[in-house]
Amino acid sequence: MMDYPIKTPRQLGTVLQGYRKEQRLTQRAVGAKVGLAQNAVSQIEAEPGRAGLARIFKLLAALDLELVVRPRKATGRQADW
Numbered sequence: 001m002m003d004y005p006i007k008t009p010r011q012l013g014t015v016l017q018g019y020r021k022e023q024r025l026t027q028r029a030v031g032a033k034v035g036l037a038q039n040a041v042s043q044i045e046a047e048p049g050r051a052g053l054a055r056i057f058k059l060l061a062a063l064d065l066e067l068v069v070r071p072r073k074a075t076g077r078q079a080d081w
Contacts, residue, residue, distance in 0.1 A: 003068075009049030012056070017045040019063055033062040 004015045020030055020041075027041040036058055044051045044059050060067060 007072075009047070013045045013048040016048070016059060016063065016065075019065065020045075023063070025063075030059065030062045034058040036062070 004011075006012045006015060020027070026038075027045070028038040030036075031038050031041045036055065040051075040055060041059060044055055048056060057067070
């Protein structure tokens with residue numbers, strides 16, 4: 001499996017949606033694993049910046065993913081957001 005560096009909320013939503021689709025899971029099926037409604041999964045994928053961390057971590061757990069925090073590689077430019 002590959003690592004996906006996430007630097008903005010939008011990137012997180014895109015990666016979560018892509019990983020769910022790669023596993024051929026519906027939003028409803030993923031949500032059912034951890035007690036999230038389909039519309040909650042949809043909201044997290046579309047606007048993760050508006051979702052609470054608890055919901056994001058539930059979705060990560062449902063997709064069998066983990067969050068890793070590490071220093072950024074030096075790019076010589078300002079933060080992405």
